[in-house]
Amino acid sequence: MSEITVIGAGLAGSEAAWQAARRGSRVQLIEMRPGKKSPVHRSGDFAELVCSNSLRAANIENAVGLLKEEMRCCDSLIMAAADVNRVPAGGALAVDRDGFARTVTEKIVKHPLISVCRAEAQTIPEEGIVILASGPLTSPLLAREIEDFLGAGYFYFHDAVAPIVTGDSINHEIAFRASRYGKGNDDYLNCPMNEEEYHRFYDALINGEVHEGHEFEQDDKEKYFEGCMPVEEIARRGIKTLAFGPLKPVGLTDPRTGKRPYAVVQLRQDNAAATLYNLVGFQTHLKWPEQLRIFRMIPGLEKAEFVRFGVMHRNTYINSPQVLLPTLQSKKSLRILFAGQITGVEGYVESAATGIIAGINGACLDQRRETMIFPQESAMGSLCRYITTADGKEFQPMNINFGIMQPLEKRIRDKKEKNRQLAERALIALNQFLTDNQLMD
Numbered sequence: 001m002s003e004i005t006v007i008g009a010g011l012a013g014s015e016a017a018w019q020a021a022r023r024g025s026r027v028q029l030i031e032m033r034p035g036k037k038s039p040v041h042r043s044g045d046f047a048e049l050v051c052s053n054s055l056r057a058a059n060i061e062n063a064v065g066l067l068k069e070e071m072r073c074c075d076s077l078i079m080a081a082a083d084v085n086r087v088p089a090g091g092a093l094a095v096d097r098d099g100f101a102r103t104v105t106e107k108i109v110k111h112p113l114i115s116v117c118r119a120e121a122q123t124i125p126e127e128g129i130v131i132l133a134s135g136p137l138t139s140p141l142l143a144r145e146i147e148d149f150l151g152a153g154y155f156y157f158h159d160a161v162a163p164i165v166t167g168d169s170i171n172h173e174i175a176f177r178a179s180r181y182g183k184g185n186d187d188y189l190n191c192p193m194n195e196e197e198y199h200r201f202y203d204a205l206i207n208g209e210v211h212e213g214h215e216f217e218q219d220d221k222e223k224y225f226e227g228c229m230p231v232e233e234i235a236r237r238g239i240k241t242l243a244f245g246p247l248k249p250v251g252l253t254d255p256r257t258g259k260r261p262y263a264v265v266q267l268r269q270d271n272a273a274a275t276l277y278n279l280v281g282f283q284t285h286l287k288w289p290e291q292l293r294i295f296r297m298i299p300g301l302e303k304a305e306f307v308r309f310g311v312m313h314r315n316t317y318i319n320s321p322q323v324l325l326p327t328l329q330s331k332k333s334l335r336i337l338f339a340g341q342i343t344g345v346e347g348y349v350e351s352a353a354t355g356i357i358a359g360i361n362g363a364c365l366d367q368r369r370e371t372m373i374f375p376q377e378s379a380m381g382s383l384c385r386y387i388t389t390a391d392g393k394e395f396q397p398m399n400i401n402f403g404i405m406q407p408l409e410k411r412i413r414d415k416k417e418k419n420r421q422l423a424e425r426a427l428i429a430l431n432q433f434l435t436d437n438q439l440m441d
Contacts (some may be wrong), residue, residue, distance in 0.1 A: 003028050004362045006131045007121045007142070009046040010342025011078055011348055012355035013133035014104050017360025018077040020131075021113040023338030023439075025242045025366040032120040032139060044118070045101035046108055047078060047352075053100075055082055055093040055349050057371040058424040061416060063401045064349050068093065069378040069423075070355055070430050074360075074380075075440070077107055078352040114391055122334065124149055131358050131363050133339040135351075136315045145199045147343075150332065150408055154319040160171065161311045161346075162278045162398045163291060164270055165304040166403050170277065175267070175300035177191040188268055191278060191300040192261035194252040198243060204294045205236050210285040230285045232313055246281030265298050268394075271386065276403045277309060278396075307401035308346070321392040326384050334371075344387045346397045353380050353400075360439065370435060376406050377429035 006017045009031035017029045030108070034044030042048070056064045064343045071079045081103040085095045097192060108114055122141040133141055147155040170189060177186040193201065210232065235242050243249070247263040254261050266314040267277040284291065288309045296302055323331055328343065330336040339358035346428050357380060361371040374381035382405040386398055398404065402422055412418040 001068075002026075002128050004129045004131065005010045005030065005125050006133060006359075006362075007124075008133040008135055008138075009033075009108070010133060010135045010340060010341065011047045011352040012059055012135070012358070013131070014108055014421060015076060016131045016133055016339050016353045016359035016362065017108060018111070018284050019074070019356050020363040020366070022075065022112050023360065023363040023367075025113065025363040027114045027149075028117055029114055030119060030121045032118075035118055036120050036139070043098075043101065045105045046099075047081070047104040048101045049097045049348065052085070053094050053097045054089060055095065056347070058091055058093045060427075061419045063379060063405075063419075064252070064399070066345070066423045067353055067383070067400045069427065070378055070380050071349070071356060073427070073430055073434060074356050075357060076352065077104060078349075078355075081107070089373045098366050112178050112348055115424055126243050129335050129337070129340055129362050131337045131362050132342065133355060134316075134342060136317065137342040138342065147316070149274030149322050149336075150318060150330075153358075154323050156315070156317055156319070161308065162280065162282045163295060163306055163310045164276050164278045164398075164403075165267070165301065165306055166306040167277055169303055169305035170267070171300045171302060174181045174256075176255050178252055182251075184428045188266045189300075190252055190254075190261075190282070191265040191267065191298050192249070192252075192256075193247075193263040193265070195262040195300055197297075197299055198263045199239075199245075201244065201294070201297045202235055202239060204297055205286075208232060208286045208290040208294050211287050211292075214366070229283075231282050231310075232284060232286060239351050265301075271390070271404060273407060275407065276401075280312075282310055283312055286310070287313055307403045308399055311346075315341070315397070317342050318396055319392055319395050320344045320387040321390045321395050324388045326381075327361045328354060328371045328384065328388075329361065329371060332426070335365065341397070344395060344397045346399045350383060353383060356380070357384060372433075372439075375429040375433045378426045379405065380430065382406065383385060 003026045004020050006013050008028045009029055017027045058065050060066045060069050081100050082095050083100040084103055087096050089096050123145050175189045175191050177189055179187050214341050243263045251262045252264055266280040268280050270276040270278045271424045291309045328337045337358045339354045343354055345354055364371045376385050379400055383400050386404045402419055405422055
């Protein structure tokens with residue numbers, strides 16, 4: 001067997017190295033820290049948590065709680081370290097950051113099949129199996145190398161994400177399906193506003209509390225906003241700017257009144273199953289609680305369930321639907337895999353989960369076994385399926401949520417019961433998959 005090269009020792013890279021090594025493959029893990037720091041990291045420890053010490057909900061009736069339980073089924077290093085370093089956080093899994101990172105680092109360094117190289121990876125190795133897990137702040141030289149490898153147009157340096165809501169939480173007695181002037185196939189859901197509703201929404205929007213971002217992101221703002229203006233910034237240019245811009249009502253008739261609305265918020269279908277819809281043009285710097293409060297003022301979204309809030313921050317990710325297989329292998333070269341936030345997943349847990357899949361498939365390649373696609377009933381399989389099959393023209397990063405998972409055969413109205421059944425089905429499918437493929441001891 002050859003040696004697998006893993007670039008980046010964040011959550012995804014650490015997990016990928018661990019998963020490959022525990023299956024008998026030799027791994028070289030390359031990490032530029034502490035010799036070269038990123039704008040947000042403080043130490044040279046692996047899997048350092050920089051934004052929060054929370055790994056979010058613990059209950060499996062929450063999608064991220066289910067994802068964590070699936071990772072435990074796969075002998076996740078990240079979950080083992082989290083469980084050992086857990087601190088009180090109610091219904092969430094939060095950790096002692098320093099203890100968590102130390103635990104991961106010690107496990108990696110002590111593994112007999114993993115060698116650690118403390119240096120900046122500036123190129124993609126020309127031979128052997130490579131797992132690129134360099135994260136959302138990939139160094140400029142490596143980022144340029146990845147862009148050259150993938151080709152122009154498949155690599156993004158900033159992240160402008162519109163909020164996404166579940167389809168069944170939209171009030172369809174108010175929202176109506178139509179395309180402007182009747183063109184197309186009624187591809188959009190439209191939330192109409194009268195003048196009074198628009199003015200209330202406008203006042204709340206321009207006065208909403210915003211997230212300022214990291215200091216290093218401030219330098220990029222002018223260039224960033226030039227191509228993608230936050231909706232609240234557009235609104236501040238004038239009270240009618242939205243009504244003549246992203247909320248323009250032209251070509252649409254509200255079936256309840258038979259008239260053109262004063263303004264319209266359009267929602268576009270986000271997945272093939274039509275369970276998710278994104279708010280078109282609503283990239284925003286608003287804090288998440290503010291998004292919930294203000295965007296629920298939109299008629300038809302009064303009880304909307306947000307599976308992803310809008311964000312605008314510096315990020316590095318690839319157009320996974322165009323360039324990756326569900327195994328996380330590059331379509332251009334099957335020996336090269338990607339893992340972590342660079343694939344277009346959002347969140348610590350999601351990043352580590354893709355590290356599991358990339359590490360397992362890296363070991364499969366190394367040992368000349370067939371690579372594996374995780375079951376679509378599972379949270380892990382659903383996440384990979386989403387990022388590799390979403391609309392490549394509109395691809396934006398995604399957290400795990402039940403909306404991207406394969407729906408149950410029978411519709412269940414009670415949300416808690418529906419989630420419980422989805423979670424139960426997911427764990428059964430994953431454990432059967434692990435057993436059938438001899439992935440567990």
